[in-house]
Amino acid sequence: MCRDYPVPAGFLERETEVKKSRFIARVAPVSSREEVRTWLEQARKDHPDARHICWAYQIGRPGAAAEAGMNDDGEPSGTAGKPILSVIQHKDMGDVLVLVVRYFGGIKLGAGGLVRAYASATEAVLSAVERVTQKPLSRVTVTMTFADEQPIRHWCEQHDAGVDQVDYGPQVVADIVVPLDRVRELSEFCDARGIGYSLES
Incomplete structure (x- = not known):
C-alpha cells in the first residue's frame, strides 16, 4: 500500500563552519532530474568561486525511491555525496x-x-526545513475528443490533479498526474463520458 510521505515545504539554506571551511547547505523540493539540474545551475551562479558543490537527491517515497543520485564534485570519493544521501x-x-x-x-x-x-551540514538544513505531506501520484493517459478536454481540465482542478502534457491530433491525448487515491474517481468520470x-504501470 502506497503511503503519504514528507517532502520539503520549500527552499531553505543553512551555513556551518568547520576549521575555517564554510559549508552552505541548501534543501529544495524536486520531482525530476531536470529540477535537480536547475537548482545546481542556480547554486553555481550564486557561488561561482566555491571549491565544491556536492549534492544528493531522492525522488519518490522514502525507502522505495523511484530515483536517487549523488555527486562528490571533486571531493575524495564517498566523502560528500554519500553522507548527504x-x-x-x-x-x-x-x-x-x-x-x-x-x-x-x-x-x-x-x-x-x-x-x-x-553530514552535519545536511543535518542542519533538513532539521530546519518545514515538511509537507506528499500524496503518492499516478499518471493516467486519456484519449478524448476536443469537446472533452475542458471537462477533463475542470475535473483536474477540482481533484488536485494536473494535466502534464497534451498532444493534439485526430484526438486529444493527455497525460494526467492524479493522486493515487483519486484514480478510481477519474476512471469513473472517463467511463461516464x-x-x-x-x-x-
Whole structure:
C-alpha cells in the first residue's frame, strides 16, 4: 500500500563552519532530474568561486525511491555525496535535493572530517526545513475528443490533479498526474463520458 510521505515545504539554506571551511547547505523540493539540474545551475551562479558543490537527491517515497543520485564534485570519493544521501534517507524524506557548497578554509579535514562535515551540514538544513505531506501520484493517459478536454481540465482542478502534457491530433491525448487515491474517481468520470484511458504501470 502506497503511503503519504514528507517532502520539503520549500527552499531553505543553512551555513556551518568547520576549521575555517564554510559549508552552505541548501534543501529544495524536486520531482525530476531536470529540477535537480536547475537548482545546481542556480547554486553555481550564486557561488561561482566555491571549491565544491556536492549534492544528493531522492525522488519518490522514502525507502522505495523511484530515483536517487549523488555527486562528490571533486571531493575524495564517498566523502560528500554519500553522507548527504545517508542523512536524507535517515530523515525519511522524499522528493528532496540537498546541495552543499564548500569554501575551503585552508585546513584539510581528512576523509573522516569531510564525511562528518557534509553530514552535519545536511543535518542542519533538513532539521530546519518545514515538511509537507506528499500524496503518492499516478499518471493516467486519456484519449478524448476536443469537446472533452475542458471537462477533463475542470475535473483536474477540482481533484488536485494536473494535466502534464497534451498532444493534439485526430484526438486529444493527455497525460494526467492524479493522486493515487483519486484514480478510481477519474476512471469513473472517463467511463461516464466514454473517454479512453490507460494507467501507467
